[in-house]
Amino acid sequence: MKAKHNRDPLRIASLIHRISGLALALFLPLHFYVLGLALNDAARLDTFLRWTDYPLVKLAEAVLVLLLSLHLFGGLRLLALEFLPWSPRQKAYAAIAAALSFFVSIGFFLSAV
Amino acid sequence: MREAAEALDVKVWRGNAHGGGYRSYSVPAQESQTVLDVVTWIQQHAEPTLTYRFACRVGMCGSCAMMVNGEPRWTCRTHVRRVLDGKRLEIAPLRNLPVIKDLATDMAEFFDKWTGAEGVFHPTATRKDAIAPISPADPMRQLANEAVECINCAVCYSACDTVTANPSYLGPAALNRAWTLQNDERDGAYAPRLRAVSADGGCFNCHSHQSCLTYCPNDLNPTASIAGLKRLSSTSFLRRGRTR
Numbered sequence: 519m520k521a522k523h524n525r526d527p528l529r530i531a532s533l534i535h536r537i538s539g540l541a542l543a544l545f546l547p548l549h550f551y552v553l554g555l556a557l558n559d560a561a562r563l564d565t566f567l568r569w570t571d572y573p574l575v576k577l578a579e580a581v582l583v584l585l586l587s588l589h590l591f592g593g594l595r596l597l598a599l600e601f602l603p604w605s606p607r608q609k610a611y612a613a614i615a616a617a618l619s620f621f622v623s624i625g626f627f628l629s630a631v
Numbered sequence: 632m633r634e635a636a637e638a639l640d641v642k643v644w645r646g647n648a649h650g651g652g653y654r655s656y657s658v659p660a661q662e663s664q665t666v667l668d669v670v671t672w673i674q675q676h677a678e679p680t681l682t683y684r685f686a687c688r689v690g691m692c693g694s695c696a697m698m699v700n701g702e703p704r705w706t707c708r709t710h711v712r713r714v715l716d717g718k719r720l721e722i723a724p725l726r727n728l729p730v731i732k733d734l735a736t737d738m739a740e741f742f743d744k745w746t747g748a749e750g751v752f753h754p755t756a757t758r759k760d761a762i763a764p765i766s767p768a769d770p771m772r773q774l775a776n777e778a779v780e781c782i783n784c785a786v787c788y789s790a791c792d793t794v795t796a797n798p799s800y801l802g803p804a805a806l807n808r809a810w811t812l813q814n815d816e817r818d819g820a821y822a823p824r825l826r827a828v829s830a831d832g833g834c835f836n837c838h839s840h841q842s843c844l845t846y847c848p849n850d851l852n853p854t855a856s857i858a859g860l861k862r863l864s865s866t867s868f869l870r871r872g873r874t875r
C-alpha cells in the first residue's frame with residue numbers, strides 16, 4: 519500500500535525545505551556564538567578564523583550557504599504560491615530555485631578558495 | 632466485448648483491520664477494461680467473498696477509489712491499459728484510511744473532517760425567500776466554480792503525505808470544500824469556518840507538494856484552494872480578525 523509518488527520533484531522540494539530549515543536552526547546558534555566571540559574575545563575569534571582557512575571547512579561553509587539559499591529561494595517560491603494568484607509552473611519555479619541556490623553556493627565557494 | 636488471449640497478473644490485497652496480504656489472480660484481459668471491471672471479474676469468477684465498493688461506474692459517486700499499482704485512482708474510470716505495469720496490476724485499499732475488509736476502507740474520519748473543516752453549507756435564507764441571484768461572472772463565484780466539482784472520492788486524501796504524517800490534518804478534500812463555501816456569498820458561516828480551517832490540523836499544515844492536484848480525477852486543485860484559505864487566514868490575522 520505504498521504510494522509511489524515519492525520521487526515527485528515538488529515532494530522533494532518540500533523535503534529539502536524542511537531539512538534545510540532544520541539544519542539552519544542547528545547552525546545558527548553556532549553562528550551567533552562566533553559573532554559573540556567577535557565582540558568579547560578577539561583572540562579566540564582569530565583562532566577560529568584561522569581554522570576557517572582549511573579547505574574542508576570552506577567546503578562545509580559552502581554547504582551552509584547552499585542550505586541557506588535553498589531555504590531562501592524555496593521559501594520565496596512557497597510565499598509566491600500562497601500569496602499570488604495560482605501558477606501551474608511550480609515544478610519550473612522549484613527547479614529555478616534549486617539552480618539559483620547552487621549558483622550562489624558555488625560562487626561563494628569559488629570566491630572563498 | 633471481445634476477449635483477448637492474454638491474461639493479466641493481478642494481485643489484490645485481502646484482509647481486514649488486523650492485517651492481510653496480497654493474493655494473485657489471473658484475469659482475462661479485455662478491450663476497454665477498467666480496473667473496476669477486473670475487481671468485479673475476480674469477485675464473480677474467483678473470489679465471491681471479495682469486498683469492494685462502487686455504485687455509479689461512471690465517475691460520479693466517488694465510491695470506487697483504490698490504490699492501483701501504488702497510486703490512488705477512481706477505478707471505474709481508470710483503464711487497465713493506462714496503468715498496467717507489464718502485465719502486472721496490484722490493487723489495494725486506499726492509503727491513509729483504516730481498512731474494513733479487503734478493498735473497502737472506513738471513510739468515517741474522511742467525512743468527519745469535512746464537518747471539522749466546516750465544509751457544510753450554512754444557509755442565510757429560508758425557502759420563502761427569493762433565490763439569490765449570483766452572476767456566473769462574479770469573481771467569487773468563479774473561484775468556487777474551479778473547486779466545486781468534487782465527488783468525495785478521497786483520492787487526494789490518500790495521495791497526501793501530510794495526512795500520513797499527521798492524522799489530525801483535515802486533508803485536501805475537506806479544505807477544498809471549505810474554500811468553495813468561503814466563496815459562496817449565500818453562506819452564513821464565514822468566520823467560524825475561517826477559524827476551523829486555521830486551527831490545528833487546518834490549512835497551515837499543507838506543504839504544497841501538490842500530490843492532491845496530481846491525482847484528483849476531476850482535475851481539481853486542492854493545493855490552490857488551500858493556498859486561498861491560507862491567504863484568507865493571514866489577511867484576517869493582519870486585519871486583526873476583521874474578515875472580508
Ligand code: SF4
Pocket residue numbers: 790791792793794802803836837838839840841842843844853854857
Ligand atoms: S498540497 Fe497540501 S493537501 Fe495537497 S498533498 Fe500536499 S500537503 Fe496534502
Ligand code: SF4
Pocket residue numbers: 780781782783784785786787788803804807846847848849850851853
Ligand atoms: S478533490 Fe478530487 S480527489 Fe479529492 S475527493 Fe474531491 S474529486 Fe476526489
Ligand code: FES
Pocket residue numbers: 685686687688689690691692693694695696705706707708
Ligand atoms: S463507481 Fe462511482 S465514481 Fe467510480
